[in-house]
Structure formats: C-alpha cells, structure tokens
Amino acid sequence: MSLFAVLKLGVAASVLFCLVVLTVILVRTFAFGRRPTYAHPRGGSLAGILYAFGPGMLPWEKESAAKHIWTYIGGILYHVGILMAMLFLATVLLGIPLTQTFLQPAQILLIIGLVSGVALLIKRILKPQMRALSGGDDYLANILVDLLLFFALAATFAEAMLVPFLAVAMIIFIYVPFGKLRHCVFFFYSRILFGTFFGKRGVFPHPSKKA
Amino acid sequence: MTSEKVQKDPYIERIRHLKPDELESALASFRKLLDHNIAAGLQSCVNCGLCADSCHYFLVTGETEAIPAYKLKLVSSVFKRLLTVLGGLAKGSEGNGALDSQTVERWVDSLYGRCTLCGRCALNCTMGINITRLIRTARTTLASIDLVPPDLQSTVTTAVEKGNNMGIPRQEWLDTLQWLSEELQLEVGDPEAHLPVDKPGTEILYTVNPREPKFFPLSLLATAKIFYAAKESWTVSSDYYDVTNYGLYSGNDNEAGLISSRLRDSMVKLGAKTLVLGECGHGYNSNRWEAPEWMAATDRFKVKSVIQIIADYIRQRRIKLDPSRNQKVVTLHDPCNLVRLGGIIEEQRFILKNAVTNFVEMYPNREKNYCCGGGGGQLSMTRYAKRRLEAGRIKADQIRKTGAQIVVTPCHNCIDQLSELNREYDLKVEIKTVSEVVADVLVIHELVS
Numbered sequence: 001m002s003l004f005a006v007l008k009l010g011v012a013a014s015v016l017f018c019l020v021v022l023t024v025i026l027v028r029t030f031a032f033g034r035r036p037t038y039a040h041p042r043g044g045s046l047a048g049i050l051y052a053f054g055p056g057m058l059p060w061e062k063e064s065a066a067k068h069i070w071t072y073i074g075g076i077l078y079h080v081g082i083l084m085a086m087l088f089l090a091t092v093l094l095g096i097p098l099t100q101t102f103l104q105p106a107q108i109l110l111i112i113g114l115v116s117g118v119a120l121l122i123k124r125i126l127k128p129q130m131r132a133l134s135g136g137d138d139y140l141a142n143i144l145v146d147l148l149l150f151f152a153l154a155a156t157f158a159e160a161m162l163v164p165f166l167a168v169a170m171i172i173f174i175y176v177p178f179g180k181l182r183h184c185v186f187f188f189y190s191r192i193l194f195g196t197f198f199g200k201r202g203v204f205p206h207p208s209k210k211a
Numbered sequence: 212m213t214s215e216k217v218q219k220d221p222y223i224e225r226i227r228h229l230k231p232d233e234l235e236s237a238l239a240s241f242r243k244l245l246d247h248n249i250a251a252g253l254q255s256c257v258n259c260g261l262c263a264d265s266c267h268y269f270l271v272t273g274e275t276e277a278i279p280a281y282k283l284k285l286v287s288s289v290f291k292r293l294l295t296v297l298g299g300l301a302k303g304s305e306g307n308g309a310l311d312s313q314t315v316e317r318w319v320d321s322l323y324g325r326c327t328l329c330g331r332c333a334l335n336c337t338m339g340i341n342i343t344r345l346i347r348t349a350r351t352t353l354a355s356i357d358l359v360p361p362d363l364q365s366t367v368t369t370a371v372e373k374g375n376n377m378g379i380p381r382q383e384w385l386d387t388l389q390w391l392s393e394e395l396q397l398e399v400g401d402p403e404a405h406l407p408v409d410k411p412g413t414e415i416l417y418t419v420n421p422r423e424p425k426f427f428p429l430s431l432l433a434t435a436k437i438f439y440a441a442k443e444s445w446t447v448s449s450d451y452y453d454v455t456n457y458g459l460y461s462g463n464d465n466e467a468g469l470i471s472s473r474l475r476d477s478m479v480k481l482g483a484k485t486l487v488l489g490e491c492g493h494g495y496n497s498n499r500w501e502a503p504e505w506m507a508a509t510d511r512f513k514v515k516s517v518i519q520i521i522a523d524y525i526r527q528r529r530i531k532l533d534p535s536r537n538q539k540v541v542t543l544h545d546p547c548n549l550v551r552l553g554g555i556i557e558e559q560r561f562i563l564k565n566a567v568t569n570f571v572e573m574y575p576n577r578e579k580n581y582c583c584g585g586g587g588g589q590l591s592m593t594r595y596a597k598r599r600l601e602a603g604r605i606k607a608d609q610i611r612k613t614g615a616q617i618v619v620t621p622c623h624n625c626i627d628q629l630s631e632l633n634r635e636y637d638l639k640v641e642i643k644t645v646s647e648v649v650a651d652v653l654v655i656h657e658l659v660s
Contacts, residue, residue, distance in 0.1 A: 025254075028250075028294075029247050029250045029251050029254065030247050031247075032245045032246050032247045032249070032250040033246050033247060034246060034247055034248070035246045035248075035504070036507075037503075037504065038503035038504055038506075038507060038508055038509045039499065039500050039501075039502075039503040039504065039509075039510075040503075040509065040510065040514075042554050043554065052339055056339075062334075062335060063264075063265060063334075063335055063575065063579060064261040064262060064264065064265055064335035064336075064337065065261070065337075067261075067264050068261055068264075071259075071261065072261075075259070075337075127260070129260060129263055129273070129275060129278060130258075130260045132275040132278075132281070133258050133260050133275070133278060133280055133281060133284070134258055135258070138258050180256075180257050180258065182254065183255060183257050183338065186251060186254055186255040186338070187255070187338055189251045189255065190251060190252065190255040190336075190338040190339045190340050191338065191339040193248055193251060193252070193339065193341065194333070194336075194339030194340075194341065195339070197341055197344075198334075201500065201552065201553065201554040202554030202556075203550075203551065203552075203553075203554045203556070203578050204578075206556070206577070206578070207554075207556050207557050208556070208557055
C-alpha cells in the first residue's frame with residue numbers, strides 16, 4: 001500500500017474519531033440536563049434563533065463586529081478558506097478529479113483564507129490583551145489550520161504536497177475535539193441558546209423591526 | 212503591626228484561609244448548578260477577544276481581569292478541569308482550573324468586583340455565549356459557601372429579615388403613604404385622592420423600590436398621580452412591596468426566590484390581577500424573568516413593568532399629556548436589566564416622545580446601551596466603589612455628548628449611580644424617572660372636569 005493510500009485511510013479514520021468524540025462530548029453536555037422554564041415568554045424562541053444566525057451576525061447589529069471590522073472580515077474569510085480546504089480534502093479522499101474551473105477559485109479562496117489566518121495569528125501575538133487571553137491551544141489551533149490551508153494550496157499546484165496536506169488534516173481531525181476547534185459544533189449550539197434566550201425575552205428580533 | 216491588622220479585610224482573609232471541605236462544598240455546588248446550557252457556554256469560547264470592548268470596565272481600565280472572556284475563562288477552567296479529559300493540563304493567567312483559594316480570590320475580584328451582570332458581553336460575543344449567566348452561576352457557587360461580599364449580602368439579608376432592602380418598618384411605610392395621600396390630594400385638588408393600601412381585588416398591585424419611600428417619595432407620588440389620572444384600580448401592600456431583589460446579584464437563588472415569592476404572596480392575599488413592577492431594572496428582570504425559575508412555578512397572573520402600563524394609558528388615551536410643559540433637552544438611559552435582559556425597549560421611548568418636546572437618544576442605545584455601572588450589586592459593594600465610578604465614565608461621556616439637560620431612566624439603581632456620576636463628572640444634568648417626567652406634564656384638571 002502506498003504512503004498516499006495509507007494517509008487517505010488515516011484521514012478517514014481521524015474523521016471518524018473526531019465525529020465519535022464530538023458526539024460523546026455533545027451527549028455528555030446534553031446529559032447535564034435541561035431545566036424546565038417557567039416564565040411566560042414575551043417573544044418567540046424560533047424568531048430569536050433565526051435572528052442569531054441571520055441579522056444577529058451582521059456588523060451593524062453587533063458592535064464587536066463593527067468595531068473590529070477587519071478582524072470580523074478576516075474571520076469570515078478564514079472560515080471560507082477552511083471550508084474550501086475541507087471541500088478539497090473531500091475531493092482528494094473520494095478521488096474526484098478537479099477541473100480548472102474549480103481549481104482557480106479554490107486557489108484564490110485558499111490564499112485569502114491563509115492570509116486571514118496568519119493575520120489573525122499575528123494580531124493574537126502582537127496585541128497585549130490578546131496575548132494575555134491566549135493559551136497554547138489558541139496558537140496551536142491557528143497554526144495547524146494555517147498549515148492545512150497552506151498545504152491545500154500547495155497541493156493544488158504540486159501533487160507531492162498531498163502527503164503533508166493529508167498528514168496535517170489527520171492531525172487536525174484528531175485534535176478538534178480536544179481544543180477550541182470544537183467550536184465547529186459549539187458555535188451552532190451557543191447561537192441557538194443565544195437566540196432562544198433573547199428571543200423568548202422579546203429582545204430579538206428587535207421590537208421596532210418586527211412586522 | 213497594628214496598622215497592618217487594621218488594614219486586613221476579614222472577607223479576603225477568609226477567602227485566603229478557606230478549608231478544603233469548604234472548597235469541596237463549593238465545587239459540589241458548582242457541579243449541581245450545571246445544566247446543558249451552562250455546560251455548552253463553558254465549552255464554547257474561542258478567545259477571539261472581541262468581547263473586550265463591550266465591557267465598560269475594560270474600556271476604562273484596559274485590564275485583562277476586566278475582559279469578559281477572561282472572566283469566563285476563570286469559570287470554564289474549573290469546569291474543564293473537573294469534567295473534561297484534558298482540562299487539567301492547560302494553565303493560563305486564570306490559573307490551572309483547581310478551585311482553590313487563589314481561584315476563589317480571582318473569582319471574587321473579577322466576577323463580583325468587575326462585573327455588573329449587564330449582559331453587554333453576551334450580546335457582543337461572536338459565539339453568542341451568555342457570559343452573564345455563567346458569571347452568575349459562579350456567584351451562586353460562591354454564595355453556597357457564604358462568600359458573597361459582606362456589604363452586598365447585608366442588603367439581601369435586610370430584605371429577607373425585614374421584608375424590604377432598606378429595612379423600613381411597616382409603620383413608617385404606612386405613615387409615608389398617608390402623607391403622600393395628603394400631598395396627592397393637594398396636587399390634584401381632590402380630597403378623595405389617595406394611595407390605596409391592601410385594597411382587595413384591584414387590577415394592579417404596585418411594587419416600589421424602597422428608596423422611593425425612604426429618599427424619593429415624590430417619585431412614588433408621581434406614579435400615584437398617573438394612576439389617579441388614569442382612574443386605575445390599584446393598591447400597594449402594607450407588608451411586601453419591595454420590587455428589588457439583590458439575590459439576583461448575590462447569586463443566592465434560595466434568598467432570591469424567597470424575596471420574589473413574597474410579592475406573589477401579596478398578589479394571592481389581595482387578589483390583584485396584575486403585578487406591576489415599579490421603575491427598577493433588576494427588579495423587573497428578577498420578578499418577570501428569574502423569579503418563576505427560582506420558584507419553579509409559572510405565574511398565574513400578569514407581571515408587567517409600570518412603563519408598559521403608562522405606555523398603555525397613553526395609547527388608550529386614559530391620560531393626557533402636555534409635552535410643551537417640558538421643553539428641555541431630554542435623553543434616556545436604558546437600564547440593562549429592563550432593556551437588554553428584559554425586553555422592554557420601545558415603551559419608554561414612546562412615553563417620552565409623548566411627554567417632552569425635545570427628546571434625544573444617546574448612542575449607543577436600546578439593548579446596545581452601555582451599563583451605567585450601578586448594576587450587579589455594585590452600588591452596595593462599597594469595596595469596589597472607586598472602580599464603579601471609574602467605569603461609569605463611559606456613561607458620563609455618553610450623556611455629555613447628547614447635550615441633554617435631563618436624563619431619564621426607569622430604574623432607581625441607575626438613578627443612584629447616575630446621580631453619583633453627575634457629581635463625579637460634573638455633568639450638570641437633572642436625573643428623573645419616567646413617572647416623574649410624565650407626572651410633570653399630566654393634564655389632570657381637564658380630565659377631572
């Protein structure tokens with residue numbers, strides 16, 4: 001069996017591992033139980049959840065995004081790049097041949113994503129308040145993902161780069177459940193809770209904007 | 212040696228000498244408080260740091276200890292060490308997650324001493340984590356081993372023991388109501404006008420912040436005047452009338468539940484239809500949203516803010532206002548617990564637009580508004596008074612930029628803090644409740660005739 005084939009199997013196994021451990025974490029989190037709520041709602045939870053994933057993410061609705069617009073844009077582009085890398089990984093694992101019409105936009109998104117990731121890392125290193133907040137996980141997660149984007153990009157130019165790309169992907173999937181990268185799941189969890197809380201209290205959607 | 216002894220703070224000394232069984236007990240309480248909502252929040256932070264600028268403490272001091280993500284980390288590190296596989300391995304500025312004396316001291320300093328539980332960080336969190344709820348959970352943990360800062364606890368204890376947080380004796384309350392009735396008669400020119408006490412079967416049971424009868428009786432008189440003009444069927448209770456609930460801030464759910472349950476007892480005893488909460492931000496949040504959870508019971512009656520009631524009077528033309536009587540520049544401070552955490556956002560604006568001619572918003576406003584700095588129990592925790600006034604600079608700047616002559620806020624705690632900020636930052640503004648502004652422009656005689 002070739003090294004490439006072994007790595008492909010390794011990535012598949014690490015994805016499975018990641019999914020299993022994330023499921024265990026989610027089940028354990030749910031296992032803490034759900035407290036019944038007694039206060040009469042003033043607004044709708046569903047409307048709040050829709051707000052949380054829609055307008056509530058926009059910079060004119062969220063001051064933290066508006067005040068740090070470049071970080072906000074960088075964060076979005078970083079995640080778009082990561083999605084692209086994952087899509088690329090899927091094509092590699094499934095052996096789907098790539099056309100130029102896919103490759104060129106993919107390369108652009110990977111470059112933008114990589115630049116954004118590195119910029120966010122530099123910001124974390126340079127800003128004292130960010131340094132004070134950060135732990136090893138914050139740096140490691142960023143560096144691993146930046147490497148993934150870098151090797152994904154490199155692999156679109158040179159097939160030999162698929163080996164380090166798959167190796168990094170394997171490491172990332174094993175690491176995801178144990179560090180901040182688990183936010184790939186908890187982001188949705190938290191925002192649902194956010195929408196439920198503020199929706200029920202009638203804060204969001206904003207009363208003046210309701211039909 | 213003597214001066215060293217004098218300077219020692221017994222509260223901090225107790226924290227530094229916590230016994231292992233006390234720490235174990237705190238940890239057990241913490242574990243008991245966890246539900247999936249809290250557990251998810253404690254695992255979600257990505258340390259993006261974007262919450263920092265949402266906190267008025269951080270904006271003023273720039274200190275790491277004031278960053279909401281840091282405060283959250285103080286709590287989540289304990290959770291992770293306790294309940295996750297690799298949790299104990301990480302060690303950052305917040306400690307290694309062991310709930311020891313050092314951690315408890317950090318919790319107290321940041322979670323009581325640098326937080327007003329205003330919820331602004333939750334609103335601005337990229338992930339949407341309800342940081343406020345997690346910080347209160349930590350406060351509840353500290354409360355379980357009697358580590359609520361003593362000055363905050365004494366406010367709660369007074370409410371529990373005396374029935375109101377200022378310890379006003381029943382007779383003093385009744386006397387105040389009596390002379391306010393006489394004042395009301397003079398004001399409206401009606402010898403029958405009065406503040407009803409313990410009247411059964413009314414539409415409204417009205418509750419007040421004890422600061423009103425104690426220090427600001429004219430504020431209560433203003434509300435009474437509005438009820439009179441609206442021909443409202445209302446009453447106050449002779450026993451339990453305190454809308455405040457500092458248990459929300461101390462974190463002690465049992466005491467918080469007891470305080471709120473008394474208002475429910477008055478409702479049942481008097482058979483009123485709607486519990487109307489006076490102008491008090493945290494009183495609204497406590498009694499409208501949190502009390503049913505503390506008591507594990509759904510209210511069988513409506514619970515409303517007096518702001519909603521006044522807005523309804525205007526909409527239904529039950530009261531008539533003459534805004535030309537108030538031509539000063541008026542701005543509005545949104546209390547966090549009423550607005551961001553309570554959902555009463557537009558009513559106060561609707562009222563003011565009908566009550567004054569020159570209303571200007573401060574920016575940011577509504578649910579995005581900055582906390583004045585008086586919430587979270589800060590007003591009673593004198594040990595943090597300097598920080599509180601410093602953190603209030605953001606609000607003072609906001610007010611100054613409006614050019615307003617009157618700052619209106621539907622919250623007596625906010626009024627106290629704003630009054631201090633007025634002096635500290637030389638703002639030269641008048642500070643009033645919504646009821647006071649409305650009462651000043653009520654057209655009583657036309658209605659009476």
